[in-house]
Amino acid sequence: MRSLLSAAKRVLPADLIFLPIIRGPLRGGVFYACPRVSMRKVLGLYEAELNPWLAQALNRADLVVDVGANDGYFTFGCASAMRQQGRPVKILAFEPIAAHVQQLRRAQSHGNYTEDEIAIVSKRVGRVDDYDHVTLDAFSELRAASKAPLLKIDVEGAELDVLEGAFTWLSPDTLLVIEVHKLEYLDEIAQRFAPLVGALDRIDQQPLPVLGREMRDAANWWLVSRLSGR
Secondary structure: OHHHHHHHHHOOOOOOEEEEOOOOOOOOOEEEEOHHHOHHHHOOOOOHHHHHHHHHHOOOOOEEEEEOOOOOHHHHHHHHHHHHOOOOOOEEEEOOOHHHHHHHHHHHHHOOOOOOOEEEEOOEEOOOOOOOEEOHHHHHHHHHOOOOEEEEEOOOOOHHHHHHOOHHHOOOOOEEEEEEOOHHHHHHHHHHHHHHHOOEEEEEOOOEOOOEOOOOOOOOEEEEEOOOOO
16 A cells, blocks of 8 residues: 555656645645645645644634744644634744745745735744844744734754743743654653643654554654643
């Protein structure tokens, strides 16, 4: 079966095109990416372990902050969810890689999103503000205007840097989903930041029937805000 799936991928276009998300909590979103490496996203099965949590969190969030937006799958999936629920779209997307920024801007234009609805910041997020970096605390006015921000962090090992520059965002009202790339960070993040944001639950990678496991590092987990009791 996997060989058949691999063969099917090879007949897909290698160029960047607009791709719809057809299933899952991010369905309806359209992002700009290569079909050969994006079919799990199209099917709503990319990082499928998070889907149950996301479905609940997106019913509450009035602002989405996407730190490490990459090709825009999460950004535009969340925008679609907000639109479908009849709520204003309010997303802040951070992405430092120029090629991905262009993908984000193409999808933003294609979806007729204004800068007020989806703001794209082409800098890395860290613990200090400088020429190459910006802190989330620099956007504290947005935080103050939000009752339930959803903060997604996917920064390939720089998770602590982002959190240490985001103290105005760290409260029990914030819905966190953090992709963790170092085993020791699982306990460190929970111990240091759970007193500010509440309990965090760990979600592990799980292989899917037929499709199997995603091609990602073994050192890859998620910490998410515990939604029960909120």
